[in-house]
Amino acid sequence: MVVESSPTMVTRSAGSCEWTLVAEDAPVLFPDENLAPKLLLERFSHDELKSGSHRVVFKLQTGNGCYYFKHYKISDWKSRLQNWVRSSRARIEWDHTWKLIELGFDTCLPVAIGEKRKGPVVRDSYLITREIPDSVQLDQFVEKVLPALPERTRRQLRFELARQLGIVTAQLHLKGVQHRDYHAGNVLVSWDETSLKLKLWLIDLHQVSFGSKLKTKQCLRNLALLNSYFSNRGNASDRRRFFRSYWQTFQTKKNGRPRGFQEYKSTLLTIEEFCDQKMWKEFARADQKWERGNRRLVILEGESEQNACRGVSELDRDFLKAVSQNPQNTFGLPLLNKSVSVTKRVTLKGEQGILSGYLTVCDKHSKPKFSARTAWDIGHAFIRRRLSTPRPLLFVEAKEQQWLVTEAIPNSMPLTDYAQSSQAHHLNFQSRRLLTRQLAAQLAWRDRCGFQDNHPTLFNILIQPDSDTFFFLGLGYLEQLNTPVSEKKIIRTLAAWTSGSLPLSGITRTDRLRFLKRYLLEKEGDWKRYWNRIDSKVHSVHSN
Structure with a gap:
């Protein structure tokens, strides 16, 4: 897909909403000249991909291909204040995307931006981009696509991925692009199994800033973000292939390397050491946040004299309270004798429906070295480190007995x-x-x-x-x-x-x-x- 760096633009207004659109896409998205944002969802079949208090993302199916429609909402006073002092989130992503296109990077084509104003302040804002056909996120490509390919194809595309990723990363650094959200989920991959070639596309560009050539510290931080995903994927050969490509791209420009990257082997050691230190610090910080509690879990321990209990936020809170107060009755178990442990399939009441899991019940006599709380903590630590384990859904710990429910893995x-x-x-x-x-x-x-x-x-x-x-x-x-x-x-x-x-x-x-x-x-x-x-x-x- 060839992207023009300066296509013809048109501007339109619909009440308090002002639109800027790529001319050739305007009649596709707004064929009747009615530019009300909500009509996009009535006009086209669509899927809701993400939903939150600040942003909703839809995929629109049109007769001229697919588009992504992002609705950025002003949900609180903080967001409203931010729009007083800076551009709207849609405007930021629009500007950053066009700047990357001008610099020669592959990314999605933004075709429309809409801003709804109340006085001088932008309230809600909207961004529409064209779909990049036949592409998947980098993490999905590594975890799902590559393993399913024939070995020769898989090996060659793996080599090509390391090479292309090294080139793109070096070009970002050479051209002064600091991507503070440079994760595998924000890179798309398209590939051809016949030619064994692939292309990388940068998306979700809010956390991007532009300047001159990046300094050594900025390059290291950017590489550490990428390493956080690849730390337990790939091997030493993949990393060497990535770094060789990264280094050779710097060689194409006179005085292109940062001041701290002057010799191949020492630079490689510096990068590996920095990425390792950053990775372990991030893991430790995430563990501490989880222990203190966040929006992804419910903590009931410490309330009155009930049992220690924690559960994931998807669980119904009243159901979790009932479990913590009387797990035996809630799970429909008979009174267990000492030195007896039980494992059974159970269903849990969730906020959005039923969750299925496996319940393990034991006491200190049947499994003296087993700890349900440890299984809970380490289970979620595993997931943060991308180690595969059934997700712990809840645990209850009493003086004599302990209960643990983990996610049921289908067809296992x-x-x-x-x-x-x-x-x-x-x-x-x-x-x-x-x-x-x-x-x-x-x-x-x-x-x-x-x-x-x-x-x-x-x-x-x-x-x-x-x-x-x-x-x-x-x-x-x-x-x-x-x-x-x-x-x-x-x-x-x-x-x-x-x-x-x-x-x-x-x-x-x-x-x-x-x-x-x-x-x-x-x-x-x-x-x-x-x-x-x-x-x-x-x-x-x-x-x-």
Whole structure:
């Protein structure tokens, strides 16, 4: 799609709303010259994509293709005051998008901006952009599209993605564009499986500022934003390919590099060190915010003498109070004896409907090392770090018993069951290798994040075969450290998993070796030494 940097514009007014439109799109969006914003939703079939107090986003289906319609609302006095001292949010995005187009970047084409005024102040504002056809968000491309492609195509597009991302990032820095929201969700990808080429598009451009060439600190902060998504996706080869492309793009312009980026290897080390420090700080800050409470959870502990209880904000608050006061009756369970634990499927009353989950009930005698609160905290810490686990929906903790409900993962089964099924036995080489690598990469990232498993077992792995996704269970046995898991504990976990896999006909010795090599890919360790230590520990356990 070719975007003109200066198409013909027309201006129109409809009551208190003033519009600026690209001339060729005006008759498509407003064929009867009635420019009332609400009529767009009556005129075209549409889907509501996002809805909040400040913004609503619709996708409009027209006879001339799809458009995105953003309605920015003035919801409180703060928003009204902001529009006194700066442009409306629609105007900011409109200006930033056209500026990026002038600088040669690929982005969506803005075709209309509307501002509803009351006196000199803009109240609501509207932005309409053309759809970028055959494109998906970068995170969806990495997580959904690439894994479904044939191996050769997947590998080549992965290489091309790293290269293109390096080029675009360097060009942003060279041209003085500081994107303070440079995340995978704000980049679109379009691709061609025949030519094995792809293109990156920048979207949602509120947090963009323009100036001269970025300084070293600004470049590092921008790279750290991108790293927050790719930290546990890809490998060292992908990062080297990205950085090589990033560096070579700087070389095309005389004196293009920032002052702090003068030598290849030292620059690479500087970037990796900065990104790592920033990533761990962000994780720690997010953990603290979650512990204090935010709009995504309901905290009931500390109210009168009721049990400690927390739940996600989607749950009905009255339902959550009933659970916290009498979980036994609310979930319809008989009085449990000591040393008994129960797991059952349950439904929870939510604000927008019913949520489905699995309830685990246990006491200190049946599972003395298990903590429902730990499972809750670590479960959400996993999700923030992009480790797959069923989302914890609520927990209740009393003196003797504890209750935990986690999200039900559809069409999933324990890995131990899957490994003995006919489905596992008929996996082709590529699928088997992909699954093995994915699980190894997830465990390596979990250990790097400092989540130590004090009760390692292969039974605490869930698989969703339709999506080739693994989920960690048994988080109530984990401990969150401030450092990566030690080699001693790593060997313990790997030995426990190996021991659990020996009776499973669907897991071969080759699978275990491939798993270990992928696990150690970014560690300083000889796989043979690890293999021998694991083998020795497994044999010592079985001999006893």
